[in-house]
Amino acid sequence: xxxxxxxxxxxxxxxxxxxxxxxxxxxxxxxxxxxxxxxxxxxxxxxxxxxxxxxxxxxxxxxxxxxxxxxxxxxxxxxxxxxxxxxxxxxxxxxxxxxxxxxxxxxxxxxxxxxxxxxxxx
Numbered sequence: 729x730x731x732x733x734x735x736x737x738x739x740x741x742x743x744x745x746x747x748x749x750x751x752x753x754x755x756x757x758x759x760x761x762x763x764x765x766x767x768x769x770x771x772x773x774x775x776x777x778x779x780x781x782x783x784x785x786x787x788x789x790x791x792x793x794x795x796x797x798x799x800x801x802x803x804x805x806x807x808x809x810x811x812x813x814x815x816x817x818x819x820x821x822x823x824x825x826x827x828x829x830x831x832x833x834x835x836x837x838x839x840x841x842x843x844x845x846x847x848x849x850x
Contacts, residue, residue: 736785739763740823742850747821748842750834751850760830762847767821774813775836780828781807787822791815 734753740763743749747767754761766789782789783805791798791806792815800806808814835843 736763736825739850740765740785750826750844750847752847753825753850755830758830759827760832760847762826762828763823763850764826765821765823766816767818770816771835771838771840771842772813772815773836773838774811775808775828775832776811778810778829778832779807780832781805781826782816783825783827785823785825787820788818789822789824790817790819792817 739753743765750762750764752760753763784800784802786802789800791800794813798806833843833845
């Protein structure tokens, strides 16, 4: 077995062009580690069965909740508790590492044109 490191900057550089992309970079036990780049407003959704963690690598994420919002910058993280409705947004864009159980859809309990059921590796 070969154990190697993962260079996140290199992985982010391989994401497709555009304002939104998500790819798998690692698995640990039953957890997926995904990188995401996003600019704009996402959709309101929740994850009824699991928490979701965003670690911001670059830029600023504004996590909107029905009763307020939290601004999360580079070097910071936020854990969204299971079942809490949220809507990520970013005027200038952000890059983040997401940690969540394997098989979790990006739109949780909502199906839309941005729903991804199976994530590609990068």
